[in-house]
Amino acid sequence: MSRRTRLSQAAVAVAVVVVAAAGCGETSNESSGSDTESGSGSGYKGKGIGLAYDIGGRGDQSFNDAAYSGFEKAQKEFKIGGNDIEPSDGESDADKVQRLTQMAKAGYNPIIGVGYIYAPAVKEVSAKYPDTTFAVIDDAQVKADNVADMVFAEEQASYLAGVAAAKASKKKHVGFIGGVDIPLIHKFEDGFVQGVASVDPKMKVEKRYLTEKPEDGGFANPSMGKEAASGQVEAGADVIYHAAGLSGQGVIQEAAAEKVWAIGVDSDQYKQKALAASKDWILGSALKDVGGAVYEVTKSVVEGKPLSGEHRGDLKSGGVGFADSNPKYKEMTEVVEAVEKAKEDIISGKVTVKTD
Secondary structure (H helix, E strand, O other): OOOOEEOOOOOOOOOOOOOOOOOOOOOEEEEOOOOOOOOOOOOOOOOEEEEEOOOOOOOOOOHHHHHHHHHHHHHHHHOOEEEEEOOOOOOOHHHHHHHHHHHHHHOOOOEEEEOHHHHHHHHHHHHHOOOOOEEEEOOOOOOOOOEEEEEEOHHHHHHHHHHHHHHHOOOOEEEEEEEEOOHHHHHHHHHHHHHHHHHOOOOEEEEEEEEOOHHHOOOOOHHHHHHHHHHHHHHOOOEEEEEOOOHHHHHHHHHHHOOOEEEEEEOOHHHOHHHHHHHHHEEEEEEEOHHHHHHHHHHHHHOOOOOOEEEEEOOOOOOEEEEOOOHHHHOOHHHHHHHHHHHHHHHHOOOOOOOO
């Protein structure tokens, strides 16, 4: 793994408005379907979906919002209720345990922790509620009959982002910005760097991590993202790929202001309303079907065949991909063809994207 630089951890902390709820300091959004007890006649007896968000919460236009899309779809299709809960600033594992426990006691099923940070809490609470299905997005450490580990080949989607960046760059100089310096985000960097190198091994790649720890705001502070993007543009990068959650909004907005390409992550960020003013400069997005994972876990529970064990989404299964919503991207035929060829090569096994 290459040496990674970081922004100062003393950056201004993200401002979070928190409404106290159930003693954990989180915001709770509870809704109910037209037939919450039966799941529209399927035999489902739960109260609905319990969804606990990662750092940044709903409205990040990326990871958490992708989870919410699956939450909404499942509620509507299966006519069940749901409760989606925001994290509080600087919370502990004990807070997460309390949150999941309250959901389990209330009868929510499944209960889904959005993000690897929920693994310890899911491990503890799932053992106490064996008849409830739990799931963790982005972590495969919890091994239990009533736990589904929903993980992804982020490196594959990031490889496509690297190919797109390298083909679109006029300066032969691109950038990567990760939210937090952790193994999960290293996968994004690894894939991106390999994708760039497949086009031009000599192309320069700027690399920046915003913080060492999630609680320092790396996934939740657009100002940090803006500052990092500004530095990479000044250094000469003309395409910047971020894997930084809510902080990525700042990356995209700064890239657009500087008239250089940005590549989004997790959701199709070209379609996000909060980024409408910047969308012309969003080349594409490395997709991760977090919403699909939330939906599939819920579907399995409603149908009486709950998922458990590890489930990995990759290019072959459609669990990851590259969004091409921007008409300007579609007009760049050489870029599009290169990305499609890379996708085919990964699926066929001709190319293997490595991670440390």
